[in-house]
Amino acid sequence: MTTAAALVFSTAAFAQDEPTSTPPAPTETTTPAPVETPAPPTSTEPAPTSEPAPPPAPAQQPAQQPAQQQAQNNVTGVLYADKNGNGQQDPGEAISGGKIALWGSTRHETTSDADGKFGFAGVAPGTYNPFYELQDGWVVHRPDLNGNMLTVTANATTHVVARAERPYSEQFEVSASLDRDSYEYPGFVKIAMAFTNNTDRRIAHIGPQCNRANKQNALGNSAEWYLQFPLSLEPGQTRKFTVTEKVPQGALTEGVATLDCVFAPNSGWNTDGPSVFAQATVVGGINYTMVLGQDKNANQRIDADETVSGAQVVLLDPKVGVQIAERTSGADGKVVFTGLKAGEYRAVLLGSWDFTDEGQKLVQVTEQGGASDKFLKFASPPSLTTTMKFDKPRYESHEIVRVDVTVTNKGGKTAERFRLFDSFYDLDLGYPNQWGDVRRDGPGVRIAPGETRTFSVSGKIRSFPNGKLSLWGMVEYIGVPNPGNNSFSAQAEVVQTNGDLGGVVYIDRNHNKRQDPGEEAADVLVEANGGAPYGYVKTTTDANGRYSFKNIPSGNYWVGYTLAGGWIVHSEGDGPEIRVTPGAPVQLTARAERPYTEALRATMVLDKSVYSIGEEAKVTITLSNRADYEVGRIIAACDRAGNGNQLGSGWPMAEGWGDLRETGVTLAAGETKTIIVKEKVPATARWENRVHVACDFAPWAGWNYDVVSAYDWASVPGGTGSLAGPLAYDRNKNFVVDPGEAIGNTRVFLMTDREFGGIVAETVSDAEGNVRFDGVPAGDYWSVVDGPWKSEGEWGGHHQILADQLARTSFFVVPGPDVAPPAGGDNGQQGGQSGGGSSTGGALAKTGASVLGLGVVAVLLVAFGFGARIAGRRKTS
Structure with missing residues (x-):
């Protein structure tokens, strides 16, 4: 949080002396809130976006006000x-x-009096967003991610202290420049940044907001960029740094790469900070040229006096609706698209121009590019009216709700890539998304002039605050003037209904999958979550293993069981939905059995230690059942973390996994089965120069937690990446390189193991402590620093380098033992506070190898998939 704090809800927050006079009741206006969520005024801050979280704002507490004043105003402030x-x-x-x-x-407005005091009367309990409009450029800033939303509680007065300060654009300056005027795709851009604090106070938690327009050609979105933030500036301080990021692919089709950013503390809310803008041309790929004009003389060509300038053209992928590029015709009517791939596209004109026929919208790009003349005519833009209605004005809370959204195009042009953005949290639409092509991430549909389309969805009520189901959304299409003004909403009354849920729990000791005498499970904890509105209830089973929940809210429920002695009620994945409704009670039967981990064992072994991309890998899987009963429907759940560079990733799994995909494998008592799985090594294995196979096995392994696991890996050599960041001693532990903490002119090594590994790469930090390694084989490494320095903690100094990527990190170290340099090695120039020793130590001193010799050997081992991979056989479980 910036020390120049903003809005605070506590009379003691700033230890200030407030005027003691009681202000007269201010003039106030209150209007009911519309059905749709109101958009804030354009002069105020936008909704927050995801940013590094600053420290929380001071706690809100009701102020102690005289009883008479509390009766008048339940929100007061200065x-x-x-x-x-x-x-x-x-x-x-x-x-x-x-x-x-x-x-x-509700909405409330007022003005402050001569003492700066203000108040609001009759504010309904709830959460409110405060806005301030001040003269002479003063701004009340938002210091935290929730924008200091104001919570009003019943029978209490909430006091607000609103502290205004000068705009951030006056408090600090920012400059940015690109290292070149033109780039080729693919390639890299270097962005030089400089920040200067113009005040005598520290400014903290400065962050960027780049590419607010969500353009595909924007810079300022890379991980390396955001690792520089949040940024702090001491009084009068100037901080400079350079970031490197890839030329965006969208910049190729747009023809330019653009950096457009605003900077401020809590930049998701505060937009009054300094801004930067830089742009460079981007070339590469296939070019396509079209000339736009009006064929006034009907000679089927565009003459010199028929060209149309200033017409905006959007190029779409017709299959998925993605916008490929946007251009504006020049004085000669020409529009040039660069960086295209061969294929078919659809051109869309914005504004009051349209193509004379559908055939003019087709753009066919060959490997050699292409060119064409496009004939235009005047046409009014798309104009959509959207309404939403429920199939009933009143529901009981357990009923299914149907919603119809009807759209009519009253304009003169087709609305392209029409999509719906719904805010239907209170209605559970289930999975998959019922909106189809008009879902927010879908390809969209085309709505012709005069056409009316109705889109319908059905769902179960999830919540209904104050007895109302309120839904809203908005529409989006190519060239929509303002999505916020194209909204729709509807409301229906909901009446609460209740039902009963009960059942029996038993322990299936003889594994015959039915309850026998003596298998009742007493004193089992039963927990149920769900209902509308959402709630939680719990109970315990009686001596007969029975339980019941009476008169609980209707809706869907998840029921869990906790038994003594390690017994588990397993999920069977495709079990019926537990839905409580009025009428007959829902009755469940829960069968408890022993954990799968007691019965099953699994191993996996790859057939080779080194593969190439696309090569078929063979995995030998051995499953064993050590129990005296059958275990069926065993499936594999692989790559749980979703890394994507593993075998068995995705859903459904590759066909080579056979019955382990969905059907399942059955093991008789004491049986062992060997299963051979075949799958091609994915291209993503190049990220780490490794391919992994990590799977869980159990009946319905995706739903049950007591699974057995197995793992193996092999090398996939060839990919290299980069690693960069500052080398520093972070004395104050704020994870920021503050002045005086950087360690310059000091050697840094990358090793295959922190203590006993070989050196793969080495470099020397520059005068400002910046470190960079390029061309390093992808994999896991440890950094070690020359001199009396060491990394702190179990994982300090550990780095992962991915192929074709720059990994950004901070090489934070603490003072350590001054160890002798490696035998035969050259310490190089020492700087910072190193003192001339070498902490590469333990390993290098023991081996006696030279830095150069060991480095070459280590690089070759890593690059060709050996080293640790052949030092010992892979572990499996």
Whole structure:
């Protein structure tokens, strides 16, 4: 959080002396909230986006106000301009005539009096978003990610201290430049940044907001970029750094790469900070040229006086609806698209121009590129009206709700890539998405002029605050003027209904899958989650293993069981939905059995130690049942982390996994089966120069947790990547390289093991402590620093390098023992606070190998898939 804090909800938050006079009741207006969620005024901050979390704002607490004032105003506050930046209100700092608004379930507006005080009466309990409109450029900043939303509680007065300060654009400066005026795709861009604090106060947690327009050609989105933030600036300090990122593929089709960013503390809310803009041309790929014009003389060509300039053309992939590029025709009517792939595209004109016929919209790009003349005509833009209605005005909470969204195009042009953005949290639409092609990430549909389309979905009520089911959404299409103005909403009354849920739990000791005498499970904890509105209930079974939940809210439930002695009620994956409704009670039978881990064992072994991309890998899987009963429907659940560079990834799994995909494998008592699985090594294995196979095995392994696991890996050599970041001693443990903490001119090694590994690469930090390794075989490494330095913690100094990627890290070290340098090695120039020793130590001193010789050997071992891979056989379980 910036020390120049903003809105705080505590009378003691800034230890300020407030005026003691009681302000008169301010003039206030209150209007009911519309059905749809209101968009805030354009002059205020936008909704927050995901940013590194600052420290939490001070806690809100009701202020102690006189009883008479509490009766009048349940929200009071004071507004002041912190002119001297000391974080508290001083004489002469009150802001008079400032406009204050609260946005929530109701809207409230007022102005501050001569003492800066304001108040709101009759504010309904709930959460509100405060906005301030001040004169002379003063701003009330938002210091945290929730934007300091105001919570009003019943029978209490909430007090607000609103501290205004100068815009961030006056407090600090930012400059940015690209290292070149033109780039080729694929390639890299270097961005040089400089930040200067113009104040006598520290400014903390500065972050970027880049590419607010969500353009495909934007810079400033790479991981290396965001690892520089949040940024802190001391009084008068200037900080400089350079980031490197790939030229975006979208920049190739757009013809330019653009950096467009605004910087501020909590930049998701605060937009008054300094901005930067830089742009460079990008070339490469296939080019296509079209000339736009009006064929006024009907001679089937575009003459010199018939060209159309300033027409915006969007190029779409017709299969998936993705926007490929956007161009504007020049004075000669030409539009040039660069960086295209061969294929078929659809051209869309924005504004009041349209193509004369559907055939003109087709763009066919060959390997040699292409060119064409496109004839235009005037046409009014698409104009959509959207309505939503329920199939009933009133529901009981257990009923299925149907919603119809009807769209009519009253404009003169086709609405291209029409999609719906719904906010239907209170209605469970299930899976898969019922909106089909018009879902928010779908390819969209085309709605012709005069056409009316209705899109319908059905779902179960999840929640209905205040007895109402309120749904809203908005539409989006190519060239929509303002999506927020194209919204739809509807509301229906919901009446709560209840039902009963009960059942029996038994322990299937003889594994015959039915309850026999003496198998009742008493004192079992039964927990049920679900219902509308969502709730949680629990109970225990009686001596007969029975339980019941009476009169609980209707809806879907998940029921769990906790038994003594390690017995488990397993999921069978495709079991019926547990849905409680009025009428007959839902009765469940829960069969408990021994954990699968007691019965099953699994191993996996790859047939080779080194593969190439696309080569068929053979996995030998051995499954054993040590129990005296049958275990059936055993399936494999692989790559649980979703890394994508493993065998068995994705759903469904590759066909080579056979019955382990869905059908399942059955093992008789004491039986062992060997299963051979074949699958091609995925291209993504190049990321780590390894292919992994890591799987869990059990009946319905995707739903049960007591699974047996097996693992193996092999090398896939060839990919190299880079690693970069600052070398520093982080004295204050704030994970930021502050002035005086960087360690310059010092050797850094990458090793295959922190203590006993070989050196794969080495470099020397520059004067500012920056370290960079290029061309390193993808894999896991440990960094070791020359001099009396060491990495801290079990995983300190551990790095993963992925092929074709730059991994950004911080080489943080702490003072360590001054170890003798490697035998036969050259320490190189020492800098920072190194003191001339070498902590590469333990391993190098023991081997006596030279840095150069050991480095060459280690690189070859890693690059060709040996080293640790052949030092010992892979572990399996």
